[in-house]
Amino acid sequence: MARFIFITGGVVSSLGKGLASAALGALLQARGYTVRLRKLDPYLNVDPGTMSPFEHGEVFVTDDGAETDLDLGHYERFTGVAARKTDSVSSGRIYSNVLEKERRGDYLGKTIQVIPHVTNEIKEFISIGEDEVDFMLCEIGGTVGDIEGLPFFEAIRQFSQDKPRGQCLFMHLTLLPYIAASGELKTKPTQHSVKELRSIGIAPDILVCRSEREIPQKEREKLALFCNVRPDSVIAAYDLKSIYEAPLAYHKEGLDQAVLDAFGISPSPKPDLSRWEDVADRVENPEGEVKVAIVGKYTQLEDAYKSIAEALTHGGMANRVKVRIEWVDAELFEREDPAPHLEGFHAILVPGGFGERGTEGKIKAAEFARTHQIPYLGICLGMQMAVIEAARNVVGLKNAGSQEFDHEAGRDRFEPVIFHLKEWIKDNQKIARDVLDDKGGTMRLGAYNATLAEGSKVAEVYDTTAISERHRHRYEVDIKYRDQLEEKGLCFSGMSPDGRLPEIVEWKDHPWFIGVQFHPELKSKPFAPHPLFADFVRAAVETSRLV
Template sequence: MSMTRYIFITGGVVSSLGKGLLSAALGTLLQARGYTVRLRKLDPYLNVDPGTMSPYQHGEVYVTDDGAETDLDLGHYERFTGVPSRTTDNVTSGRIYQDILTKERRGDYLGGTVQVIPHVTDAIKDFVLAQTDGIDFVLCEIGGTVGDIESLPFMEAIRQLGTDLDRGQSCFIHLTLVPFIKAAGELKTKPTQHSVKELRGIGISPDILVCRAEQPIPLGERHKIALFCNVAKSAVIQALDVSSIYEVPIAYHGEGLDDEVLKVFGLPAEQPVDLSRWNDIVKNLKNPEGEVKIAIVGKYTGLKDAYKSLSESLVHGGIANRVNVKIEWIEAELFEQPDAIHRLEDVHGILVPGGFGQRGTEGKIAAARFAREHNIPFFGICLGMQMAVVEAARNMAGLEGAGSTEFGTPKVPVVGLLTEWATEAGIEIRESDMDLGGTMRLGAYPAKLTTGSHVQKIYGTDRISERHRHRYEVNISYRSQLEEAGLVFSGLSPDSNLPEIIELPDHPWYIGVQFHPELKSKPFDPHPLFASFIGAALKQSRLV
């Protein structure tokens, strides 16, 4: 296959229909036919990236190996296709405008007027086309909903690309909603018709319509949609709810989505499709041999999307152990009340995730202590590890007043602001009063593991690379006092200055990590720490 082909995925009627999952599932279906894919997300909001946005606004921030803070949909892309996302796979209006205005201030436009068309649209087109050599299919998801003012430059850019590219080199897929009106007992096609009319009004004619519905769409209604929306009857694909997101590729294949896409490009659809990996995953999910209950003691539990990769990684750990993982979401602040900690008595594992700011930190410390004292498997991630270290400093090493400088000036700063660290390119330096955006230790960093430690046995190697997103570090100068008290520093940065992993050797499973292992877990390749943690929880469930 000589040329790269482009698939543009837009959404209409309402947001949150599942464009990200559609992109990820289609990517994996094309892979199953032997093609190579690259997935990209165009976000119309004005933030430069989601890094400084509250998780309640935008869900989790997904971090790539090369240190980009991106949209959580890139997590779906990676989990489904296994293709590592890069900085060049997510762009926002904010970044586009920032780049253009920097050029304008520098005089790059030689006194010309800078406009949305062609300058903004050209920048978007350059982003879509960049670094795609040797890739069979590039799937581009456009955030937001057709009709949004902010998404218009993106729609115009992909309209232009549809013309710029050779015939048969682009495909437009539009995802809409076909609602069921209970009182009338009918599915309604009018919202889809209006959405397509809006799309065609800006010059884009969809090749394929994917219709989300709660009930099967009768053939007659599908033909009506095809007629009024000017698409082939076979190109109206229904998307019904499924019990697990990992069933989505199988469901879309069953509806003929990938066949239809190949038809648009004039490619043969006859070659065999290998979906055995997904069939196995779904079989495991539907036929568990047991159940474990995991408490996630976090700060943003009101919005599950804030911990999207985390909850999926626990599912992957369940797949590895053939068990169903039941997650109990608990707001960390709850444990700042007396007696509330008893809520953790019947769980089989406690996970304390990352977060920023002081709210709920004493509750996280209380959860870490409960897990340590009651021999319940404990997994601390990022801030969760830091709070486990603070707990050990206070209650094991007797360091009264131990805390983190993130929340003031503690008497014993066992966690402090990271101002410089070693990278492959040299020393990175940060100032405490810098902008918040992009000033953390971000992306993949190597670590060395202590031979014979619990984590070294779990990973099966003494060198690892994991993704980071944090501004504060455990203070290495307290290492000897903490190790004398029984908390082992079993993973360090290559220069031995930054603690990466802590563990309690005399505990069934007690591990804290400074990085985010959930960002690299996949259903067909569960992260070893999550597989091991769920394995320990399974043992715990048999003791309870």
Template sequence: MAASLAALLQARGYTVRIRKFDPYLNVDPGTMSPYQHGEVYVTDDGAETDLDLGHYERFTGVPSRQSDNVTSGRIYQTIIAKERRGDYLGATVQVIPHVTDAIKEFARADTDDLDFVLCEIGGTVGDIESLPFMEAIRQLRNDLGRDRTSFVHLTLVPYIAAAGELKTKPTQHSVRDLTALGIQPDVLVCRCDRPLPDSDRAKIALFCNVRKEAVIPALDAKTIYGVPVQYHVEGLDRAVLDSFGLDTSATLDLSRWTEIEERLSLPEGEVTIGVVGKYVGLQDAYKSLHEALVHGGIANRVKVHIRWLDAELFEQDADGLAAQLEPLHAILVPGGFGERGSEGKIASVRFARERKVPYFGICLGMQMACVEGARNTAGLADASTTEFGATAEPVVGLITEWMTEAGLQTRAAGGDLGGTMRLGAYDAKLANGSRVAGIYGSDAITERHRHRYEVNVHYREALEKGGLVFSGMSPDGELPEIVERPDHPWFVGVQFHPELKSKPFAPHPLFQSFIAAAVAQSRLV
């Protein structure tokens, strides 16, 4: 909802930024299991953040920053560090004012050049851990004034099949609890799976003390990228602007979103992409990847079907690997951590290489492509990665130091896990005449990273003799960023995460090219 509202405000000419407040006590999502939390999103400045920031970027095109996501854990970590330093001069440190002041500081930081800052609080009204955030935004209204703040509350209006009707009581109780905390919503967004009758809107408005026009139905949409237009039709942007006393008659340009909807609803073909991964049981673990593949389909005017394949099953049933992969028009091995499923991923790389099926390896997927190439085309049968244990041929190894704008970064094998990887945007130089240089239309790129292990550049000569070319390197020539096979229809591995920068209105060039290769493959099958 926050991302769609921001997109609507942009369509009216306003500048926006969205921030996510997460009440859990983890300092950041970086060490959380993808099965519990889904994808960890990474910003240009190296923050490991909530996956919602990916939605924010995909809908607004505004690059997220470290200051756009904060957790209770980070708030408390900051306050405790100050207390240990003596910054509070011996005063008793309390939730009010110290915790709430810290939350308000995060809400208002780096916002001077913006028209709107949208702050989304995760969780549900009544959660114990979210109470400091609720209190902070209550105080923020007093600090800024009613003409500069608006409260938008997202609620559920469930359909009870046995009664055959939508129930407004959950919304009424949620607003009552919110009001008890000192927060009166200005706009209510009501999630429902069928049209909200006019009588129910009037009932909600009456019980919840809001204008009927500010009760906005939020129905299921055919595609997530149809939500901004749908919200506009229901009047969300007008209700929010009204709450600020702003003009609602200004020109609105939604052509970006209507064109995306048209391309998604009227594709000119379809392709099937196999994603061979470790966390396929929870698709949110690969949320940005899923969306980037859809964006590639938008660019090529085709519908993308994604087949999620558990790499571990390929290890248990080698004979079934070909049966699963043969119908696919392209294969992608995404990032991940740990040894589980690695041999299945390597087998998938070999299948793609030998059968000339388009292959895209991302992060660990690039590393597995290098291990496969070392074993099967470079004659290094014992090739592996030190991530999985000691190996005689460490084609992939732990990165212990690298250069950044801030200087040399060093890491120890036994150090903390959180926030210690090579994180954020780094430059790369592309080889002249390479496939990737043609795809990017440039010989210099910047992409986002999140990894601890790197392909060992000392194996470059052996791998290139086997046909796997190092076509992208760090500016100092020490860290391999991209590999490709010139003798293959489309075989590219990248150490970074290009999916994090893809948007429906600006598909990432690698995904656009990958899906184009899948379209070409579909015509051969």
């Protein structure tokens, strides 16, 4: 039977609840326990899949095809535990489930109310798989006091009462603002946040306080007194140079010990932190630096490409170098020559995306990398743009394009090198989609197998010819153009097991030019960098030595 840790936030948003949850999960693992982390989001979207990256950052995809909050990426990167559909839920999904049950007659005609029907649905979600792990960490999105979050707070209050005493713990993350004029850290916002939490029946067992300054002992004692927690359960969370210092920093502050003490686990197993000490050493002591340009369309919000940025950092760790990322707006190249903007970079990465905006700029970035022999990694749309560039500029199909962008795809001269995928096979079942279907959840989502060509660059990188990677897309490279492209040197080095869908392309006569239809960044971890990113950064290091 799992012990439950509920992580809530107060004062302001974006304090790092997801990172704190992930770091705590890693510390509990270091002590030999099994963990699973979950995210409960109050927004009414059914899932984040159709939300703009500017609204909510990237969409993290699980092996079983769920489109989830980016915090699940933190959970996976820190614990190595593959997230599942049952690890993320929103208010929209909860209400949708309740209404579906009502329409089926499951409630026998009763009046449907937030309490007990919505709260019961939340509690059922929290309980899924509780016998599989030692600790279940559940992060509640938003901040205490948000009206949309009230059903979740009420549900976890009820849940803690339903369980035996001592099986649930509440951890509250707040902010201690520093007032420069008086030279003081102020505890009052945290006191009010805890008061708000207690007014709905939840008393925090542990306080995690974000602060840009060291928290004096007298302030810790004041927080403990007025928030009714033990003094050793007031944990400081200071700003860090790297998020991968968080497990060691939280351990130094005693977070994991405070959790075990609150559960009455004594004696507690000693932690093995060697994994995180090695990670911290690689981050803090690089032996060089490479510059990588990410040419995308959501560059104004770095969280839109969170997993890619972290995977590049992991690739740097594997090569003991610092990866300096610069964000380049793809639309810039639709107006200007890319050369002045891309010269000086040791590698170029073009990520995924949806919609036509910026695509011609991505095509020019792929062309620059190909013609200047600079390492290139194209992910999802980044692969498709590389194929279009090859079709136009190498094969000679001047009207090559994608059905996603061209609304006159039926005209004679148009060459739809990228087409809308209408059916495919998953788990031995045919899945069919139409271009007019609702956008949510209609893509090729989750883990799919691929077969790599013997002797190809990717087979060398993966050190195998059979892989499984996560997908999130509606459009595919049309295999009917394969022969024309391969005659000019663009090798289709990875295919779906049935040979119908191109998964990977690479230029034979290029030092390192690979495009992948899937999202390798989603499976990269600091202690297990994804092989594609590790080798991509290695190629960038080689380029830096030639400059």
